[in-house]
Amino acid sequence: MRTYKKIINMRVFAVLFFVSMVFVSCQDFLEEQPSTLIDSNYVYTTEEGLESGVVSLYTFYRDRYDNNVQDYMGSVLLQSRSDLAFVRSGYTGLIGRYQRFVSPVDLGSQFASSLFWKNFFKLSSKATDLINAAENLEGLDPEVRDQVIAEAKFFRAESYFILYRMYNNIYVTTESVTVDNAFAVIQDRSTDAEIFDLINSDLDFAIEHLDWDRQFGRVTKGTAKHVKAKVAMWEGDWEEAKTQALDVIESPDSPHSLVSSTSNVFSGDLNNSEQLMTVQIQDDLLGGGAANMMSANLVTQYFQISGIESNVEQGGRGFSRVLPNLYLLNLLAEDENDNRDDDTYFRLKYFYTSGPEIGQQIQIYGPITEEDPDGNNVTRYYQRLHPSCIKFANDDDDPTNYRQTSNIMVYRLAETYLIAAEAMIRSSGDALPYINAIRERANASPVTSADLQTILDERARELSFEGQRWFTIKRFGQETMNFQMRNFAGDGEFFPNNFNNEKDPRLNWQDHFINFPIAQDDINLLGPGYPQNDGY
Amino acid sequence: MNIMKKTFNWKQKLWKMTRFFLFIAAVQLTALTTLFANEAASQEIKSISIESSWNDITLEDVFSDVQDQTDYTFTYDSKLIENIKVTGVENNDLSLFNLLYYLSGKTGLQFSLEGKNILVYEGVNKLNARRNSINLPSSTELPQALEKLKSSVILQVDSATGDQLISGQVTDETGQPLIAATVRIKETGQGAITDANGQFQLDVVDSAEARTLVISYVGYATQEILIGDQTDFSVQLGLDDSALNEIVVVGYGTQRKSDLVSAVATTDLEKATLSPTTDVNEMLRGRIAGLQVSVGGGSLRPGGTSDIIFRGRSSIEGNTTGIYVVDGVVRNGGIEDINPDDIASIEFLKDASAQAIYGSRAVNGVVLITTKRGKTGEIAVNYHGYRTTRNIERNFDVYSGQEFADLRREAFRTTNADGTFLNDDEIFSDVELESLNNNRFVDWEDELLTTGQIDNHTLGLTAGSENTQVYGSLGYFNEEGIIPSSAYTRSSLRVNVNQKVNEKLSARIDVNLLNEDTERAANVNVIGFSPLGRAFDDNGNVIKFPSGEDGTAISPLWNLQESDHDEIGNDFIVTLLPTYEITDDLTYQLKGSLTRRTSERGQYLSSEHGSGDTDNGIARIDNQLREAYLIENILTYDKTFNDKHSGNLTFVQAVDENDFTRTFTEGTGFINESLGYDGISNAIGSVFVNRDKTRVRTASFMGRARYNLLDKYLVTATLRSDGASVNADEFKWTNNPAVAVAWKLHNEDFLSNANDIDQLKMRVSYGSLANALTRPYTSLFTADEFNYVFNGQSAAGYAPNVILPNQQLRHETITTFNTGLDFSLFNRLLFGSIDYYDSRTKDLLLRRGVPSVTGFQYTFFNAGELQNKGFEIGLQSYVIDKEDLRVSLSTNWSNNSNELIELYNDGEGNEITEDDAYNYFVGQPIGVIRNYQYDGIWQEGDDFANAPQANPDSIDPQPDLRPGDIRVQDINGDGLITLDDRVFTDGNPDWFGSFSTNVNYKGVELLADFYAVKGAQRVNPILSTFNNISAYSGSNNGVQVPYYTPENPSAAFPRPNADSTPKYLNAFAIRDASYLRLRTLNLGYNLPENLLSNLKINNVKVYLTGTNVFTDTDYLGYSPEVNVRNTLSSADTGYPDAKSFTFGIKIQP
DSSP: OHHHHHHHHHHHHHHHHHHHHHHHHSGGGGGGOOOOSSSSSHHSSSSHHHHHHHHHEEEHHHHHOOOSSSSTTTHHHHHSSSSTTEESSSHHHHHHHSSSSSTTTSSSHHHHIIIIIHHHHHHHHHHHHHHHHHHHHHTTTTTHHHHHHHHHHHHHHHHHHHHHHHSSOOOOOOOOOHHHHTOOOOOOOOHHHHHHHHHHHHHHHHHHOOOSSSSSSOOOOHHHHHHHHHHHHHHOOOHHHHHHHHHHHHHHOOOOOOSSHHHTTTTTTTTTTTTEEEEEOOTTTOOOOBBBOHHHHSSSOGGGTTTTOOOOGTOOOOOOEEOOOHHHHHHHHHSOGGGGGTTTTTEEBOOOSTHHHHTTTTOOSHHHHHHHHEOHHHHHHIIIIIIIITTTTTTSSSSTOOOOOEEEEEEEHHHHHHHHHHHHHHSSSHHHHHHHHHHTTTTOOOOOOOOOOHHHHHHHHHHSSSSSSSHHHHHHHHHHHHHHHHHHHOGGSSSTTTTTTOOHHHHHOOOGGGGOOHHHHHHSSSTTTTTOOTTO | OOOOOOOHHHHHHHHHOOOOOHHHHHHHHHHHHHHOOOOOOOOGGGEEEEEOOOOOOEEEHHHHHHHHHHEEEEEEEHHHHOOOEOOOOOEEEHEEEHHHHHHHHOOOEEEEETTTEEEEEEEESSSOOOSSEEEEOOOOTTHHHHHTOOEEEEOOOOOSOEEEEEEEEEEEEOOOBTTTOEEETTTOEEEEETTTTTTTEEEETTTTTEEEEEOOOOEEEEEEEEOOOEEEEEEEEEETOOOOTTTEEETTTEEEEEGGOEEEOOHHHHTTTSSSSHHHHHHHTTTTTTTEEETTTTSTTOOOOEEEESSOOOOSOOOSEEEEEEOOOOOOSSOOOGGOOOOOOOOEOSSSSHHGGGGGTTTOOOOEEOOOOOOOOOEEEEEEEEEEEEEESSOOBBBOOOHHHHHHHHHHHHSTTTTOOOOOHHHSHHHHHHHHTTTTTOOOHHHHOOEEEEEEEEEEEEEEEEEEEEEEEEEEEEEEEESSTOOOEEEEEEEEEEESSSSSSSEEEEEEOOOOOOOOOOOOOSSSSSSSSSSSSSTTOSSSSSTTTOOOOOOHHHHHTTEEEEEEEEEEEEEEEEESSSSSSSSEEEOOOHHHHHHEEEEOOTTSTTTTTTTTOOEEEEEEEEEEEEEEEEEEEEEESSEEEEEEEOOOOEEEEEEEHHHHEEEEEOOOOOGGGGGGGGGOOOOEEEEEEEEEEEEEEEEEEEETTTTTEEEEEEEEEEETSSOGGGEEEEEEEEEEEEEGGHHHHHHHHOTTEEEEEEEEEEEEEEEBBSSSTTSSOOEEEOEEEEEEEEOEEEESSEEETTTOHHHHHHEEEEEEEEEEEETTTTTEEEEEEEEEEESOOOEEEEEESSSSEEEEEEOOEEEEEEEEEEEEEEEOSSEEEEEEEEEEEOEEEEEEEEEEEEEOOOOEEETTTTEEESSSSOOOOOEEEEEEETTTOOOTTOOOOOOOOOOSSSSTHHHHHHEETTTTSSOOOOGEEEEEOSSSSSSSEEEEEEEEEEEEEEEEEEEEEESSSEEEEHOTTTTTTTSSSSOOBBBBBOOOOOOOOSSOOOOOOSSSOOOTHHHHHHOOOOOEEEEEEEEEEEHHHHHHHGOOEEEEEEEEEOOOOOESSSSSSBBTOOOOOOOOOOSSOOOOOOOEEEEEEEEEO
């Protein structure tokens, strides 16, 4: 009996034990199956996946604008470093005055690394992955394949072009990254020839396969041609630049034309005939991106004065960080009919919106001028009443807030005109109609002769604060860059707090700043011989 | 010693005998043996000769042999004499008296003669030597040997006609009857043993002599009671947690502390639970050598929890915090649900051999928590309640209004080109000027901080029949924080049930319910907010911009009033543990546990709130569900083969799964804001939903063998196999062995005469364990969402993000060598243990950066080796151990050195020894601070021209270097400051430890507990944050320091600068964070028993506790343990430490 009982016990136990063993012994138990994450295979092996991959490239391209690093410096860092701006405060101020982002180890270099170096390499390599996947995916509709590759190639070219112009010593590749090759040591930068060959072949493919007319926000044949023209200018291939630029301006297929007046260029959602590339940001919509403070960085704090509320018409709510300097304001003032400083691109005057002086211009602070050599409370003037760039203040912005969500213009036809004009000046052709088309639209009197200085000045008037100035003067060469920076950067004696001290960008400028320093963290990941830019 | 005549009353004996047999039968008490001999006349036992040619036989066999040789019998609790071995000399005759006398001296046992029956007790002096191996000397050596001994042999006459009959009941600390406790009269030696109801009866022979009753029981503190005229006694024994025979909970079973092979630490629960907190980790601080408690990140907020770090960080990206095993069940995540009053004991497993049984998650230490359980007997109720008040503690001041204004003036002067002050109206707003002119400022600490308060009540209940025992408790904890609107309320219910189904099958069913209600404060800037301006307008309303709109800083009071942030949590934990005895030796146990935690967090930022105004109000609802289950099959084979060998085999197969689901919804734009976050469905702006779901599973097999040879040599060997779902496909499983040996030197012959040594045990263990990455899906190639919008239409975008998937991701292996010594000297005047360990983590899980040109940032990678080594010492002493006065001291001390030994090779096989991006440096500890060497403040007249910092070839040159700037050292003397001039600073403490003293005088207890950390280094944010709290910019207020000005050149603090952070501020801010703190000062009073006897209450204790009473440190801040950031918050940026005072009362039946 006892033995019998024991056997039963053993059986019960054995069954229990066995059942639980079976429960886990299958290897499946440890297999991972994420339920809220998409498998990358979807992105690289299906048509919809490849198309969604292309969408992500636009998002990466937008990232630097809505990334809240130091009050959204990603959207204004390039603007702050120019001969046309006075930078008053903040970390962007330190960068714009060449106090930071001047050494591979300072914090500014780290910020710039995340906003530019890392970001655009991420964009280019995600584009490469899509290109390689689309090229090798069997059964893909050839038309879709070409579209995907064309858009991806545009972004790869655009990223490398931005990186090259900022950081100079860059490495380009068409190879996809895996864990196996990720640690392959990169010993040296790519040569200029390698870089431009890749950029050009990518852009050629994009130009060939992209249409002129696409959904607003997408890159088009016009975008690719515009960038190709800029690349050609950089290479000194004036003919190519001219061809591409004129194609965008004059080709019968091109849907692009200048809008009728300067006040319309930046109005509304920017879906106009002049735009060539617009970063899309929209409220309350999936994928609409986050708010940014691009405009707030550029607009003064006039609302601090009692009797005036911030309103979009006067620029909206700003904190007066990167401002047009006197050099730029004087260029705009050269022709008194030029309306680009008449509350279209720039606003010079502010008015009371309430109280006894309603409607009157505010003049409680004043700048240093010949008539008034002491100015009137100059520090406050720069903070609260200084002229502002209002290109990025949008009609439907919230006037009570620094953060805005509206589309941002990146490339537009006015620049194509000036590229065409410059290319002609540098090679052959009549540049005047192209310059004057821009001037006449701004109600400025046409020029009768044009040289490179005319181009520089006109670009300043028309395109300043759109993020191209740094590249333009760099393209003109070290000498131009040195001259512009040492003479015009900042506001010199007009802002005595900064004049002739450590905050004077004219004094801080050094030749080697023509290339940005590659952050030490980024250099460390490359081979021991990988070159930092000269001078750092 | 008394030798008494006796006459034997056989009726009484027979009654006693029957009672013994009855309760043995009834309760199946395993280990009580009683034998009786024939009635015989009393004899002088000194004249009885015993032939003692025993060769290493158990004491039980000795007794049995003596019984054979004589007509005397022994009555004893076999637990008492377990494992004691005796060796005699051949052909040697000893008198029975001498034998007993010698045995008593060596074992601490006491013998009492009642007629022909010899009662065996635990000694009066429980701290007496407890020798497990006894060599009887020859009869010639004996007299000399006996002289050295303190023995107790009591020979008494059991009188049939006692003068006085006394009786009573003995109960344990919870009021349950203690069976087979020894009751003895000190003066006469007469004794009795309690029955199944804990009852005893004693017929006192010579009541004139009998004055003291001594009650003892294994594992409990012996009590002495004056008899007087009393005849009925009710005695409650308290746990004796210092006894060597203490039963210690180890993985999958219990062991006698003296049999432990591994490093296991037991917490002094009495001291630990004095901290008025819900955070069990915080209670463990200073209680266990080698254990650090990390209290950053808001863990001090009401309801917050901290992390434990044991023996340094043994992993970088893998799991680093210890695991908790509650009543044998491994917990994932915290133990917030445990009410400290429910805890019966806390043990900590330290070495690989001990941890091996819990496997891959156990490498960082295992906290074993045993909760209280029910006992057979009457219903008993106990209560613990306390109230605590808390106040902020700090060792700094902030600038007053005028001082702050001066600071700002100076900061702007520094940046002014001509070095002159700017006009006040250029740097102050109108509101600020008004404030300065009226000399009226805001004290934000006054406005924002309050006195915190805690109320805690726990009501416990135990009850039980023979087959069912229940422990239940209800707990309520409420804390109002020192930051407004930070509060926490917890209600908990625990029911632990033991159910015996039949002789073979029993089960444990535990249910734990918890309800949490947390109010999370908005961020509150107490230090940094400008004192200039006004907090309230004339009508008493909060002003949104206290300093005017210039500063744009919104009043913290405003944000508090315009926001709402609550969290409700519910935990449900149920554990089922059926145990089935297959045979006497073989047991099967199934362990099943289910944990389910839900929480809902709601947040509303109104359209007036600083962060909500953009969106016209933001509502957020965050729903989280965590579910975990655990199933273990455990098979245990326990066998004593013969006198010399015993062993134990355990096999465990276990699986567990942890599921986490989260739905986060954010809606913006509200026309009617009255509903707060509950009105989220009315959002007219954007609605954002994020869904997150992860599942982590592990599976394992474990086999463990324990072997005990001659009670001198103990071996434990473990082999386990661990599988983890987070590992890459081909790398799921890892096998790891561990072995531990212990040598009980005090049982060796050569130490048998060393009377000063009570215990001496050496332990060595060596073993490895696997540790996995904590985040799932990193070996998989997954894509994230990067949606975009084209012309107002959403488009779905997907791409892999910055983490490069590693398809060879696997466990890291942590191999630990541990050696230790447990000792007890001079009758436990001094006892404790010393451990040394060396632990190596190989195939280290770390982040490895990939060049940005790849588009990825890093991958999780197995490479390199990390070492932790150190000493741990724990000492205790009963300086005075008397009935009325007990003084004890205890201390523990540990150090740890952490060093990265190896990193990885680059793609071409060259060794990489530095990774600046992730701060890995071969030869340095993890988390080392690498920065320049601070060297003072530049002063007027210094050699600026040749300053390395100013040299244009320096990596970050300062061409405008001037007095008041921070000076750093040119370490390599090349005249430049370059990356090579950086030095390493190890932030880890050189050592840390605690010291406590406990005095107990006639029911009054005083405890003082100090905690010290020496040589810790940190970057102090108070000194390093430019814009906030360190206030160098003058835009925000900060911690008051004598900063540099041209008029008052400071050699210790840099010059304020309105514009840019002084360079090398982080190097400047590296400060020593050593401290000594009186953590706990406790005064307790146990009400005299005679006051309580009518109330059927045995013990009422009232106490006062001060926490963080005093801190000695040079480190500026609220506490050297918690770095203050710019805002005080109950979210992530740090909740300040506080000084608190508690009044409490504990009632036990």
